[in-house]
Amino acid sequence: MSMQNDGGGAHLRVRRYSGSARVNHWIVAISFVLLLLSGLSLFHPSLYWLSGLFGGGATVRWLHPWIGVVLVVGFIGLFLRFFSQNLPERTDWVWLARIRHVLKGDEEYLPEIGKYNAGQKFVFWSQAILVAVLFITGLGLWEPGLAWIEKTFAFKATIDQLRIAALIHASAAVLAITIWIVHVYAAIWVRGTFSAMTRGFVTGGWGWRHHRKWLRKEVGEGQQSRVTPAE
């Protein structure tokens, strides 16, 4: 089998992510996983043992919000980098209407896709909204964060507002985790995807199969530096 997951080898290699985009992505990814583990430890008693990974519940209590701050800053970076290519277009609706073919991997029935398909755009926009919701509600659940908003906006949060914040924070976190599972699964299922975020390259065949419109653009613009020919 000539298919290679690392994107290297004898195939045409196409640049998908710059080094800084990859570093940015992995800062967000690592903070997301740390937030997931520390957050789940306080979500359900059966997962409290996860707090041991961080040095106990009291450490989770102060560390989780700071990791959240790191994620928010990182996510703003990803958002600014990627949002223009995640704007909805007409082909997204066709893609969604043909979701059965997507799940079967029958991509010949799908329109040519640009850099992102409708599923990836859904992940992008839903996580953007959820990160914002988690950040705002998280501030309310974080003692220094709450003190800061109360001082900045000159109000005193009621306990009922904080209860609502806790409920929304937990619900948004559950949704973010499910969407994250979809994101990771898609990268596993669609072989050859990981190299985009590790080495920054995918094979030409990967681009042809999954993002042909994007591949045409990359090749067509004559950006030779971005396309490495087969040996």
Add this chain to the structure above:
Amino acid sequence: MFPAIPNPTTEKSAARFGEKDMIRRSASTITPPAKRQTEVAKLIDVSKCIGCKACQTACLEWNQLTEDVGVNVGVYENPHDLTANSWTLMRYSEYENPESGNLEWLIRKDGCMHCEDPGCLKACPAPGAIVQYSNGIVDFIHENCIGCGYCIKGCPFNIPRISKADHKAYKCSLCSDRVAVGQGPACQKACPTQAIVFGTKDEMKAWAAKRVADLKSRGFDKAGLYDPPGVQGTHVMYVLHHADKPQLYAGLAENPRISPIVEAWKGVGKYAGLALIGLTAAAGVIHHLLQGPNRVTPEDEENAEKLAEGKS
């Protein structure tokens, strides 16, 4: 007069309740003891309170707490609110009774109510940080507390406070250490008018009934016992002259119960959340098993190469 609790002996005695008497433990499943201890209760007779704050002082004294020197803003409350050190606080309300035309000074000793259905315990994510003993005392076990403040969200009475010093939650323990050796709480011991009495819950209800009858005979026909059923009763109860209007007493909750938001968050929410996460992961595994990987074919690679050659 309610018979005073005799002074303790100087003999060493075993604690009357302990870990084996826990009926609830936060974020844990425990087997409650087969036999429940007699439920205790503290009864605060608001109509007998003179607002002297001896109870506040006794609480600080017994629990070895020191309150910060405060600022006088022209109110009777001192400190201005419950704090991590002040586990009890006299709250003063001036009420002009429209029926009698009298100005009534309603003074309520605020603090943990030791709910039979404790919202703090249900909200707590740290195993064993909040426990409920079979005698009804709800206690914070500080070595297990992580300082997250969920108990504040769970409490229907706005009682727990997080310490700025050690980031742990504090509230009235009903002097569980004193009750364990047969004594009443420090506040009860210090109260000069017997506005605070302590005993079994049944004794307290019986005593309250006498007090209510007395108050009714004096024209307070709405006098009554505050033992709110929304939290399945409390182990700190009030005798109120206006039991029909508890909010007159510095906003005492009319019908306290664990907030439905907290119930949704800590009840069905945590199971539904884990189920949704689990189902999504399972869907991925099943899809992969049925569908197999989505691989790039050699033809895809050739097509891409042709495209690149044609264009460059």
